[in-house]
Amino acid sequence: MDHPHATHLEHDSHHDMGSTNAMAVSATLHCLTGCAIGEVLGLMIGTALGLGNLATIAIAVALAFLFGYALSTLPLLRAGLGLGAALAVVLAADTLSIATMELVDNLVMAAIPGAMEAGLVNPVFWLSMMLALTVAFFAAWPVNRYLLARGKGHALTHGFHGAEPEGARRFIPDLATSALVATIVAFMLGGLVVSIADELESPSEVEAPSDTGGHAAGVR
Known part of the structure; x- marks a missing residue:
């Protein structure tokens, strides 16, 4: 017969594991949204400026870190921390979570033939980006779980979430992870739909053969 105290401890252990797993999912999705924003914006800038792959990746990675840090800093500023303390x-x-995502994301994009050269109005780009971000999520999740289980990573920020803002801090946006993820998914699906529509509407570059011995129709 199981001892009630042992059963209670086992229940608490399962509950803590489930809570840690859920927190790791939320933390990973939160980082992923910032990375996705930076990645797409960086690739858009690189494409618009006609930059090479290395320069484009460098811009995308820098912006991914920038937006990843920014999205995590806002709730801390809202909770009352100063900018320096919040950034620390x-x-x-x-840092470790974003670095893992960026490494995996860019490796996947580089491994898919034509993904980096496809351009923004091309289904290959958007499908490759979706695959790369999905793989990056599953690579970063265990990293976040490991850190959370040891009181590190996003565990350092959870104590500041939910605090009632005072004064002008009330105007700092409170961006829920679910809303950020929904926005990114909608944006990427929109890009995919637009690129597919462009592919379907593009006129064929193959001209029909002429019946006049090589002369264009309508010659005198």
Whole structure:
């Protein structure tokens, strides 16, 4: 017969594991949205300026870190921390997660033939980006879980979430992870739909053969 105290401890252990897993999912999705914003914006800038792959990737990675840190800093500023203190917490909490995502994301994009050269109005780009971000999520999740289980990573920021803002801090946006993820998914699906529509509407570059011995129709 199981001892009630042992059963209670086992229940608490399962509950803590489930809570840690859920927190790791939320933390990973939060980082992923910032990375996705930076990645897409960086690739748009690189494409618009006609930059090479290395320069474009460098811009995308820099913007991914920038937006990843920014999205994590806002709730801390809203909770009352100063900018310096908030950045110190975010750097300790998010750097390893974002670095893991960026490494995996760019490796996947580089491994898919034609993904980097496809351009923004091409289904190959959007499908490759979706695959790369999905793989990056599953690569970063265990990293965040490991950190959370040891009181590090996003565990450093959770104590500040939910605090009631005072004064002008009330105007700092409170961006829920679910809303950010929904926005990114909608944006990427929109890009995919637009690129597919462009592919379907593009006129064929193959001209029909002429019946006049090589002369264009309508010659005198």
